[in-house]
Amino acid sequence: MRLRSLAVVAGALAVLVGTPVVAHAAPGQGDNLARSATATASYTSPWESVAAVNDGIDPGSSNDTVNRRWGTWPNTGEQWVLLTWGSAQTLRSADVYFFDDNGGVRVPASWRLQYWTGSAYADVAGASGYPVAANRYNAVNFNQVSTGRLRVVLQSGAASVGLLEVRAYASAIGTTDPGNPSGWNPPANLVQPLSEVWTHEETTYNDLYGFRNYAWDQIFANHGSINYCVRWDSGASVSAALRDRIQATLQRQFKKWIDVMAGHNGWPYQQVPVKVVGWAVRDRAQLQWTDSSVDVYVNNIRENAPQCGEPCGRFFNQSGNYPNCPGGASHHYDMSLWLTSGFGGGAGGDWGQRIGSEYYVGALDADNVHILLHEMGHSFGLDDFYDWTPTGQCCFLMNAGSATQITDFDAWMLRDWWRHLKNRWGY
Structure with a gap:
């Protein structure tokens, strides 16, 4: 992990x-x-x-x-x-x-x-x-x-x-540079820092090419979609209206990363639908709805927090099969949105994203929920930059605290991941 x-x-x-x-x-x-x-x-x-x-x-x-x-x-x-x-x-x-x-x-x-x-x-x-x-x-x-x-x-x-x-x-241009049919055409001032970032990734993470549970892998396993489960690590109640707004915000923020890829270098998906399929809580009474639109997991505690059912989680079933998920594969979740009361900052990885519940609920109408966007970047494999800065760059989303939205440099770092890994999926 x-x-x-x-x-x-x-x-x-x-x-x-x-x-x-x-x-x-x-x-x-x-x-x-x-x-x-x-x-x-x-x-x-x-x-x-x-x-x-x-x-x-x-x-x-x-x-x-x-x-x-x-x-x-x-x-x-x-x-x-x-x-x-x-x-x-x-x-x-x-x-x-x-x-x-x-x-x-x-x-x-x-x-x-x-x-x-x-x-x-x-x-x-x-x-x-x-x-x-x-x-x-x-x-x-x-x-x-x-x-x-x-x-x-x-x-x-x-x-x-x-x-x-x-x-x-009215149609897409087949190649941005007739002399470069791969579609890889970053601005000249970003070529060196992008190369530095990728070299850093290769030398820092031994599992870079072998790891098979990035958000990329999840999207392709689902043929172009992502399922989430919400870990509600808070004592607050959640109305049906709040539940739906939490999902809508998650969809809107995930789309910002997908918009970076749409139409680029053979990326096959214009849209990647995001669906919340489950909620995990300590007490069912916290969830103020009775419909069956999502699966509910009650008092299944892991890491001292409510956990969505492991049999339905891709992190626990990376083969892509879910034989013990009660609702079957359609009810599986790829990542968790872990919302923790009083939590400062954030964490992210192939398992999902963790941020403060109060911060998230307070940012439901924000254009950029920047901590969530940053942690989503980690789910795609993008690194942190606590101890070094790529040449000529200072302020970008993955350099925590220096930007509050996806910048051009963030976008090209994501596209560089696709450039290096896309042959994994036959592109």
């Missing part, structure tokens, strides 16, 4: 000469939907044009001096380009070609895609990564959205930012 705790250079005016090259679609794609959108921007240098970003002209390079460009010199910080359609579009992928003149406009430090929900802009879910490279398209797949607006948000580095072309599609 693994237990883990918690430039000051003026932009040049582009001279429009020569014959434009029509922008081809990404490999395997159909029409480029961006062509029918209207482009606007947070700011445009007077000599540049935001209409450049969807004019359908393929750049010759990031320092294209033939065709029009969009740039923000001398403005820096967060800048954006917005594509607006007259009706909702189904979108699944996009790619961008950065403007970089080696002077006042350079590739961004980072970027992301947002869509209009109807009331606000939200980051697309399941982004396969946001590469930052010059002289080529930088592609990203994401969970399908239906929206009338797509926004490319750029965060500048030492200079201003700009774009030469944006393309958007």
Whole structure:
């Protein structure tokens, strides 16, 4: 069992000469939907044009001096380009070609895609990564959205930012880099620290490749789902409404990790449903419902806390067979959500996650229940960083206390696990 705790250079005016090259679609794609959108921007240098970003002209390079460009010199910080359609579009992928003149406009430090929900802009879910490279398209797949607006948000580095072309599609891009069909395309600044993390994993954990009960294994054993049992290690009562909210929060937080993987590098599941199949308590009277929607385990004490039935637990039956589980395999649980009164911090591993019951109940409506998210990371095999820090990184969820949500570095660490282990399941 693994237990883990918690430039000051003026932009040049582009001279429009020569014959434009029509922008081809990404490999395997159909029409480029961006062509029918209207482009606007947070700011445009007077000599540049935001209409450049969807004019359908393929750049010759990031320092294209033939065709029009969009740039923000001398403005820096967060800048954006917005594509607006007259009706909702189904979108699944996009790619961008950065403007970089080696002077006042350079590739961004980072970027992301947002869509209009109807009331606000939200980051697309399941982004396969946001590469930052010059002289080529930088592609990203994401969970399908239906929206009338797509926004490319750029965060500048030492200079201003700009774009030469944006393309958007209704289907996933088959590969984010034609020269790298594996789909492994982390941002350049993360390559070294990711390598350091994986080397650390390999040298620290002797069971890294042989261990067969990570959350990955559980998902595949269930053909794309996860079952939980709640260990209610508290004297408080639980209403049916609270029971259902506890499950809904668990589902929402687990989905945040799955959204990181959706559409990435052959990962087969867009969704991984999470179901609570059981509750364990000391006293049945604490549970204020009489329906049979979940199995109830009463006064089965292990580790001085209520335990869900061992015959139904994957931790105790890693063959995937549950011959002695009263309800059969459909009633088995893969992990426990162990909610302990007065417990500070958290713990996590292949067996599940343990956090304070008061903390969890108080965070039911929170967007990020960060201690739970951290401990879920351990269930997927992600490490703690108490005694070392990967090069160039400081603040990320698995470095406890330094972030309260899944960061880009956390996401790429998870994807690296899949890259190294996916052949276990034939991918």
